[in-house]
Structure formats: structure tokens, C-alpha cells
Amino acid sequence: MMAPEDPGSVRRSQAWFGLDGKLGFVHRSKLYNQGYSASMFDGRPVIGIANSASDLAPCNAHLRQVAEAVKRGVLMAGGVPFEFPTISLGETLMRPSAMQFRNLMAMDVEETLRANPLDGVVLLGGCDKTVPAQLMGALSADLPMVMVTGGPMLNGxxxxxxxxxxxxxxxxxxxxxxxxxxxxxxxxxxxxLSRSAGHCTTMGTASTMACLTEALGLSLPGSAAIPAVDAQRNRVAEQAGGRIVEMVEEGLVPSSVVDRRSFENAVRVNAAIGGSTNAVVHLLAIAGRAEVDLSLDDFDKLAADVPLLVDLLPSGRFLMEEFFYAGGLPAVIRELGELLHTDAATVTGRCLGENCADAPNWRTDVVRPRAEPVHEAGAHTAVLRGSLAPDGAVIKVSAASEDLLRHTGPALVFDTIEEYHEQADSPDLPVDASTVLVVRGAGPAGYPGMPEIGNLAIPKKLLDAGVRDMVRITDGRMSGTSYGTVVLHVAPESARGGPLSLLRTGDRVTLDVPGRRIDMDVPDDELQRRVSGSAPAPTKPSASTESPAPSETASGYEWLYRTHVRQADTGADFDFLVGRRGHGVPRRHL
Structure with missing residues (x-):
């Protein structure tokens, strides 16, 4: 772990710019072509601005303007800003799934920070995967950092x-x-539905991760909910630019900010805001990079007494614009009070409670008082275990149908989402309202990248009959903007030999959310026959019980991903990156 710097010590950037002779000449000389003067290299804090702006990621395209505001703040505080691009991940365009590239982006951020003369960094991210990816990389590098998220669009x-x-x-x-x-x-x-720059207007994954970054203490108070096009977004970016210079001078690194208390706060806040199920896999990965012990079961245990306070779609009525006008996350934190560790550190240098002590709540219909919640405690993301998911699965209770939280029905199993789409509108599909739809082969290694396919479209014959929800199960994910009685992140996934790979059409499946169970009613001897291959081959629509093999045309990164990705219950990070937080020391120069 990188210890806080002595403010009087030589800055990291001076290992580049403070050198005499040929190397110092090279490091400084090329930068003069951008109009820098010698005073820029005299020991001032050098601040990186990690910008994920991209036309291919519409949620992030406006971050070019946000970066200019950060630069102003850095310069006014006496620092030297250097903007640099990172990979950008947009869920709306990337195939097979933006999640496949989250770890690659985290590596990009980490290694860029390590390899360059930076004393601190401001991270700019918007869409679902960019925020956790940048946090993962920055926490691994452990340089002073502040996150500025891009903000939601105006209401559709x-x-x-x-x-x-x-x-x-x-x-x-x-x-x-x-x-x-x-x-x-x-x-x-x-x-x-897309009226301005910014990310989704609902409490989907992008909004959730912006709020949880603030709850972790890694962004400035009140910044998560500011609409992307509101002038306050640029003002808070300018403030972040000034604050990161101060953090460098104070030696305030992420390992001095986030600890177990920070993550417990984030889990509880996620329950209070009706956050995305994707927050589970992202927070687990971020905690792994921060070397904080956080488990899947913590999401159930820590949220057990937290009511749903924020009345936003998909669990409620309103959108992020109203959440901002109500007071944003500080209003939620103040309302949660003693349910949080208010003494947890933040990048402001003050604790979480101090940051939000005077936070107003201007709209109690949007951010509800604890005495009048949207849902009583228990509507959070629940963790299920059982014979179908021995390592766990999750379900968002607030987005599910109450009458389906206890349900037993026959499985209808598909090996790919494409196979399901081919048959979903067929009048001959053997399905009724009691059927449990199952799509496997959608886990971290199997697809690869855990696509957001869990909220399966209701078969047309049932739609025509008035059915609007049914139990669905997958080892993949679903969009944080989705709703329905959907069991997600089943672990181990089918491609890694999990029990889901043994399930067959017609097997009885029982969902018991109050009992935290997800089970298949198949005798042990029959499961053994299926494992050994002695059981009769399954019939359509379940085409195979075999795990999908890596494509012969897989890229080098896809091979790396399939080989080293961990399971959803531990965050789906790479096995060789967890718990390897470094010092961010300069590279040797041969």
C-alpha cells in the first residue's frame, strides 16, 4: 500500500521531470510543443484526467467538455493537467457485451497511471461499465484520485x-x-427517450454506480445526480480539479479513503436507492482491487434492515432529474442516518456524515422519509442459494412480482439467447404462465462477458393471453433499467460446469425468495447420470448440456478473458488482478 506522502517530499512526477541530463531533456522537451513553459515542470502536482469520451459510447460523448472544466480547476489550484484517453465502453453498441471489456478498461487505466508522470488523477466516466472499470484500475494503482461521473440525461x-x-x-x-x-x-x-447528453434517466446501472461511487467517498458530495447538461456538472468537475491538487499535497490516496465501512455503506445505499443488480458484480470487483473483504452474502445481510427510499423507475415512479431536484444522494445518506457508517472517510477530507449533515430533501415524494418508504426493508437485491446455484444468484425483489416470489414450475431450457429469440414468438412453444424460462451459456466465460439478456421477452402466446411477468433464470445479467421476476448471475455458470448445465426442459424448479432458495427437483442419481453422460440426450428446445467451447476465431483478449475471468459471485474480475494493489512507482528506464 502506498503510504500518504510527506507534503514536503519529492513528487512522483519529478522522477520524470526533475531529472538532469538526457532523460530529463527528453521528458520535458517534447511537451514544449504544446506550449508549456519551464514553470510547468518545477514540482507542481501533475494531474491526469482519464477521459472515456467516445462517439461510440453516447453516454460518455459529452465528457470532452467536462474535462475542460476539470483542467480549469487543476490550473487554478496550481497543478498541471494532462488529459488522456481511455477505452470507452458503451452498453448500447458493443458486442457481445460491454462487460467483457470492463476488465480490459481497468487494465488500461491502471497501466496508464503506472507508466506516466502523474501525481494524481481525475476519472471521467458515464456509462455502466466505465465507472467500475476506472475505479478498479485507479484503486489498483493507488494514486490520489477523484471520480467525476457524467450525469443522467434530461427526462425523456x-x-x-x-x-x-x-x-x-x-x-x-x-x-x-x-x-x-x-x-x-x-x-x-x-x-x-434520449433528449440530451448523459446516461440513462432511470436508476439503472449507470445511475446506480454514480451514486455508489459517491457513497464510497470517491466523488464529491451531491455530484452523482446532477444532469449531464446542467451547468452544475461542470462546476463540480472544476471543484474536483481543484480538490485533486489538494489531495496530492495531502498525500490522500484511495487506500486511505476506502475500507470495509465504505463498502458496507455502498451496499446499504444500493438497497435504499433501488439500485441495479449489476452493482453486486461491480462492487465485488472494486472491493477486490481495494483489498477489502466483501462477499456476495454481504449484499443480503447488510441490506436486510434498509428500506427502499428512492421512488425511481424501475422500482418506482420518477426519474433521475427529480432525484437531483429532491437533493440527490446526500438527502438519502442523511435520511439513512445511523444505518450508515457516517464516520467513513471521503475524498473531501471530511467524513461521510459531515459531508451530508445539512443535506436538504426538497421532495419527500421522491426521497421518502424512513417512516414512509417506497417499500419496507427486504425489497433489496436478495441472494439465493440452492441446488441450482450453490455459489449464489441474485434477484431484485423491488422489481419482481410479489405473487411469483414463491413459485414452482417446469423449466423450459435454452442454451443460448439466440435460440430463445428464434422460438419466443412461436405459437407452438410449450409454455404457460407457470413455466420457468431458463437461458444458460450467458455467464462470464460462457458467452463471454455476461450479456444483459436476463429480462427475457415474455413469449408472444402468453403476452396475448395477458401475462406480463414470469420466473426467468440465467447465468447472465440484465440491464439495471429492467424489471421482472428474474434470477441472475447463477454461479457457477453453466460453461464452468455449474448445475445449470444439467437442467433439462420439464425439470421442476422452485424459487423461494423469502427462504433465499433456488432449487431444481431432480434426484441425485439422475444428476449423476447426466454428469456421466449415461442419461438420454435432452430434446429441444434445450439443444445440449455441453458447455460452449471458445471460438476458433476468438481474439487474443477473448482467450485471456475466458481463461482468467472469475465467477459472478466474486465480481468477474481476472484472477491475476485481484489483491495486487501496487505503489504506482515509476517504471525502470533502460
Missing amino acids: KFQGCDAGSGTHVWQFSEEVRAGRMSREDFAAAEAC
């Missing part, structure tokens, strides 16, 4: 009503399939 507006990105997409698409919405209206809604 469609036919005179608010419409939330993500959540209403799933709703509208089902309405089209059911014949209750025209394709012309569906096409018109595309632009109506």
Missing part, C-alpha cells in the same frame, strides 16, 4: 408524459409485440 418525454430510458424501451417493445402499440409510435419514441 413521449406523448406528453415522462419516459425513462431503458425501462420504457422494454415496456414499449412488449406493447408492440402484443399489438397494443404501433411500430410508428415505437420508432418515434427512440429520440424522445
Whole structure:
């Protein structure tokens, strides 16, 4: 772990810019072509701005302007800003899944910080995977850091009503399939849901991770909910630029900020805001990089007494714009009070409680008082175990149908999401409202990258009959903007030989959320026959029980990913990166 610097000691950047002779000449000389003067290299804090702006990641495209505000703050505080690009991950365009590249982006950030003359860094991220990836990389490097998230879009507006990105997409698409919405209206809604720069307007994964970064103490108070196009977004970016210079002078590194208390706060805040199930896999990975002991079961235990306070889609009614106007995350933190470790450190240099002590709540219909919650304690992301998921699975209780939280029905098993899509609209699909839909081969190694396919479209014959929800199970993920009774992140995944690979169409599956169980009713001797291959081959629609093999055309990175990715219950990071936080020391120069 990197110990806090003596403010009077030589800065890290001076191992480059403070050198005499040829090396010092080379390090300084090329930068003069950008108009820098010699005073820029006299020992001032050198601040990196890790920018994930990209036209291929629409949630992050506006971060170019945000970076300019950070630079102003750095310069005003007496630092030297150096903006640099990182990989950018946009869930809307990347295939097979942006999640496959989260660890690659984390490596990109970590190694760029290690390899360059930087004393501290401001991270700029917006879309779902960019925020956890940048946090993972920066925590591994352990240089002073502040995160500035990109902020949500302005509320979508469609036919005179608010419409939330993500959540209403799933709703509208089902309405089209059911014949209750025209394709012309569906096409018109595309632009109506995306009115400005920024990420999703619901409490999806992007909004969730922005809030949890603030709860961890790694971004400035009140910054998570500011809309992307609000001038306050640039003002807080400027403040972050000034604060990172102070942090370098104070020697305040991430390992001095985040600890077990920080992560317990984040887990509880996730329950209070109705956060995304994806937060589970991301927080586990971030904790691994921070060398903090956090387990899957902690998400259930720590949230058990936390009510749902934030009334936002997909678990409630409102959108992120209203959340900001209500007071944002500080209002939630103040309302949670003693349920949090208010003495936990933050990048401000003050503790979490001090940051939010006077936080107002301007709209108690959006951020509810604890005495009048959206849901009583227990509506959080629940952790399930059982014969189908011995290492765990998760379900978002607040987004599920209450009548399905205890359910037994026959499984209808598909080996790929593509196979399900081919058959979902068939009138001959052997399915009714009691059926448990299962799609496997969607885990970290199997797909690869845990795609967001868990919120399976309801089969058309059931839609036509008025069915709007049914139990669905997968070893993949679902969008944080989604809803429904969906069991996710089943571990071990089918591609790694988990019990899900042995499930067959017709097997009885029991979901018992209050009992925290997910089981298949198959005798042990039959399971052994299936393991040994002596049982009869399964029939369609389950085509095979074999784990998908890596493609012969897989890229080098895909091979690395499939070989080294861990399971969802531990965060799906690479096995060789967990618990290897370094000092960020300069590389040797041969």
C-alpha cells in the first residue's frame, strides 16, 4: 500500500521531470510543443484526467467538455493537467457485451497511471461499465484520485408524459409485440427517450454506480445526480480539479479513503436507492482491487434492515432529474442516518456524515422519509442459494412480482439467447404462465462477458393471453433499467460446469425468495447420470448440456478473458488482478 506522502517530499512526477541530463531533456522537451513553459515542470502536482469520451459510447460523448472544466480547476489550484484517453465502453453498441471489456478498461487505466508522470488523477466516466472499470484500475494503482461521473440525461418525454430510458424501451417493445402499440409510435419514441447528453434517466446501472461511487467517498458530495447538461456538472468537475491538487499535497490516496465501512455503506445505499443488480458484480470487483473483504452474502445481510427510499423507475415512479431536484444522494445518506457508517472517510477530507449533515430533501415524494418508504426493508437485491446455484444468484425483489416470489414450475431450457429469440414468438412453444424460462451459456466465460439478456421477452402466446411477468433464470445479467421476476448471475455458470448445465426442459424448479432458495427437483442419481453422460440426450428446445467451447476465431483478449475471468459471485474480475494493489512507482528506464 502506498503510504500518504510527506507534503514536503519529492513528487512522483519529478522522477520524470526533475531529472538532469538526457532523460530529463527528453521528458520535458517534447511537451514544449504544446506550449508549456519551464514553470510547468518545477514540482507542481501533475494531474491526469482519464477521459472515456467516445462517439461510440453516447453516454460518455459529452465528457470532452467536462474535462475542460476539470483542467480549469487543476490550473487554478496550481497543478498541471494532462488529459488522456481511455477505452470507452458503451452498453448500447458493443458486442457481445460491454462487460467483457470492463476488465480490459481497468487494465488500461491502471497501466496508464503506472507508466506516466502523474501525481494524481481525475476519472471521467458515464456509462455502466466505465465507472467500475476506472475505479478498479485507479484503486489498483493507488494514486490520489477523484471520480467525476457524467450525469443522467434530461427526462425523456413521449406523448406528453415522462419516459425513462431503458425501462420504457422494454415496456414499449412488449406493447408492440402484443399489438397494443404501433411500430410508428415505437420508432418515434427512440429520440424522445434520449433528449440530451448523459446516461440513462432511470436508476439503472449507470445511475446506480454514480451514486455508489459517491457513497464510497470517491466523488464529491451531491455530484452523482446532477444532469449531464446542467451547468452544475461542470462546476463540480472544476471543484474536483481543484480538490485533486489538494489531495496530492495531502498525500490522500484511495487506500486511505476506502475500507470495509465504505463498502458496507455502498451496499446499504444500493438497497435504499433501488439500485441495479449489476452493482453486486461491480462492487465485488472494486472491493477486490481495494483489498477489502466483501462477499456476495454481504449484499443480503447488510441490506436486510434498509428500506427502499428512492421512488425511481424501475422500482418506482420518477426519474433521475427529480432525484437531483429532491437533493440527490446526500438527502438519502442523511435520511439513512445511523444505518450508515457516517464516520467513513471521503475524498473531501471530511467524513461521510459531515459531508451530508445539512443535506436538504426538497421532495419527500421522491426521497421518502424512513417512516414512509417506497417499500419496507427486504425489497433489496436478495441472494439465493440452492441446488441450482450453490455459489449464489441474485434477484431484485423491488422489481419482481410479489405473487411469483414463491413459485414452482417446469423449466423450459435454452442454451443460448439466440435460440430463445428464434422460438419466443412461436405459437407452438410449450409454455404457460407457470413455466420457468431458463437461458444458460450467458455467464462470464460462457458467452463471454455476461450479456444483459436476463429480462427475457415474455413469449408472444402468453403476452396475448395477458401475462406480463414470469420466473426467468440465467447465468447472465440484465440491464439495471429492467424489471421482472428474474434470477441472475447463477454461479457457477453453466460453461464452468455449474448445475445449470444439467437442467433439462420439464425439470421442476422452485424459487423461494423469502427462504433465499433456488432449487431444481431432480434426484441425485439422475444428476449423476447426466454428469456421466449415461442419461438420454435432452430434446429441444434445450439443444445440449455441453458447455460452449471458445471460438476458433476468438481474439487474443477473448482467450485471456475466458481463461482468467472469475465467477459472478466474486465480481468477474481476472484472477491475476485481484489483491495486487501496487505503489504506482515509476517504471525502470533502460
